[in-house]
Each structure stands twice: as structure tokens, then as C-alpha cells.
Amino acid sequence: MNExxxxxxxxISYSQIQSGAYALILAQAGGPYRxxxxxxxxxxxxxxxxxxxxxxxxPMTHDLFVSFAHAFGVKLxxxxxxxFEDGIFSSELTFTDGDRTVRxxxxxxxxIAIAMRTGAPIYTTPEILDExxxxxxxxxxxxxxxxxxQAAHGAPTFSDDDDTDSDNNTISSxxxxxxxxxxxxxxxxxxxxxxxxxxxxxxxxxxxxxxxxNK
Numbered sequence: 001m002n003e004x005x006x007x008x009x010x011x012i013s014y015s016q017i018q019s020g021a022y023a024l025i026l027a028q029a030g031g032p033y034r035x036x037x038x039x040x041x042x043x044x045x046x047x048x049x050x051x052x053x054x055x056x057x058x059p060m061t062h063d064l065f066v067s068f069a070h071a072f073g074v075k076l077x078x079x080x081x082x083x084f085e086d087g088i089f090s091s092e093l094t095f096t097d098g099d100r101t102v103r104x105x106x107x108x109x110x111x112i113a114i115a116m117r118t119g120a121p122i123y124t125t126p127e128i129l130d131e132x133x134x135x136x137x138x139x140x141x142x143x144x145x146x147x148x149x150q151a152a153h154g155a156p157t158f159s160d161d162d163d164t165d166s167d168n169n170t171i172s173s174x175x176x177x178x179x180x181x182x183x184x185x186x187x188x189x190x191x192x193x194x195x196x197x198x199x200x201x202x203x204x205x206x207x208x209x210x211x212x213x214n215k
Contacts, residue, residue, distance in 0.1 A: 004080070004123040009051065009116060010034065012044050024109065026122070033133035035124070036203055037089055043109035050116045062113040073097050079111040081124040084132055134194050134206070183212050 010027040022044035026035040039047075046062050059067060069076065074097050083090040091111040093104045106114075115122050181189075186209040193201050 003126055005029075005031075005126055005129050007035070007081070007122045007124055009047065009112060009122075011051070012048055024112065026112075026124075028129060028133065032135045033129050034135075035129065035133050037108055039109040043107075043113060046113045047109070047116060050113070062110065062117060065114060066117045069095070076114060076118045076120040077101070078120050079106075079115045079122045081108055081111075081122070081128060084128045089128075089132075131210075132203070183209065186212065 006029040007026040008029050010025040013023045013025065021038050021040060024037045024039050024044070024047065026037065027033070028035075046060055049056065049060070056063070066076075074095050077094040077096055079091055079093055081089050081091045089108040091106050091108040093106050093111055093114065095102050095104065112122060114120075186205055190205045190209060193205060
């Protein structure tokens with residue numbers, strides 16, 4: 001089996017790019033990387049309720065799914081985010097009843113919501129972590145002041161014009177007009193967005209930056 005990276009749910013932030021969407025932040029277990037996954041409002045609510053240990057008066061969809069599985073002796077072994085293509089994360093759930101092991105394809109948001117209710121581990125590949133992850137680095141006050149000054153002198157800003165398919169758990173697509181900026185400008189902007197924990201917009205800049213460096 002190929003090397004895999006374990007992930008943990010770090011938190012949820014409101015998406016400034018798409019109305020009604022949220023960014024689920026996954027963290028590399030024991031490491032500095034963070035992966036943003038854009039999800040819908042319903043999935044965000046389900047995950048947030050579990051994070052806050054809130055029990056609804058009636059079972060939500062993911063609670064019902066877990067109760068159904070447990071009633072028939074089915075256990076979730078793991079969630080595996082195995083592919084990232086065209087901005088979409090693909091995941092699978094591995095279940096067992098003690099005799100059989102079955103893998104089922106799933107939206108990443110649903111898979112994680114279920115994993116959080118069962119305590120099942122979440123994994124991804126090193127390639128996906130490298131392609132979509134960000135490293136969180138502490139910055140000094142002087143560096144923050146430098147970034148503020150750079151922003152005041154024409155560092156690129158962003159709008160929420162891009163279409164993001166929250167049901168398919170996507171990272172927002174790049175904005176073509178940003179291709180006119182230099183690698184240095186994109187790197188400064190990326191650092192500032194990560195420091196602000198604005199992962200959704202940082203994901204767009206990161207995609208454009210990688211394309212420029214690969215040319």
C-alpha cells in the first residue's frame with residue numbers, strides 16, 4: 001500500500017467567495033499542512049454540530065446513517081481522500097461487518113461528517129497534500145507590516161466571481177486576470193492570505209502560482 005497521510009478536522013470558516021458555502025479545514029496530523037475543502041451549508045452544519053458536541057433533538061442525515069450501520073453491525077474503518085482532479089476531491093469509505101470489507105464512493109464532506117461520528121481515521125495521499133495543502137508559518141510584526149505596505153501598493157485583490165460547486169467539494173478555480181501578476185507578487189499575496197486564514201482565496205492564488213512556476 002502506498003504511503004498515506006492522516007488528517008484531522010481543524011475547523012470550518014465561512015467562504016468569502018461563494019454565498020452559502022463554507023471551507024472545511026483539514027490538518028495534517030502532526031504536521032504543518034492545511035487543506036481547505038469547500039462544502040455546502042448543510043454539511044458544514046452537520047460537521048460543526050459534531051465538533052461542538054451538540055446533539056440535535058432528532059437525528060440528522062449523517063446521524064441516521066451511522067445509527068443504521070451500527071444496528072446491522074457495520075463499522076466504518078476509514079475515510080480515504082484518494083484523488084484531486086479539476087478542483088474536486090474524491091473520497092471513499094471502507095466498511096466492514098466482520099466478514100466482508102466494502103469500499104463506497106462518497107462526497108468528501110459526507111465522508112468526513114460520518115467519520116467524525118464514528119471516530120474513524122481520515123487519510124489522503126502525499127501527492128494530494130502537496131498539491132492542495134498550505135504550510136502555516138508564524139510571522140513577525142515586521143513581516144506583517146511589510147505585507148500591509150505591499151497590499152497598499154498594488155498587491156492583487158480578489159472578488160467572488162468564480163463559480164464553486166460546493167456539492168462536489170471543490171477548491172475555487174483560478175481567476176485568469178491574476179496571471180498578469182509576477183511570481184513574487186503571487187507569493188506575497190499567498191503568504192498574506194494564509195496568515196489571515198483566508199484559505200479559499202489562497203487556494204486560487206496557489207493554483208495560479210503553480211502554473212506559472214511550471215511554465
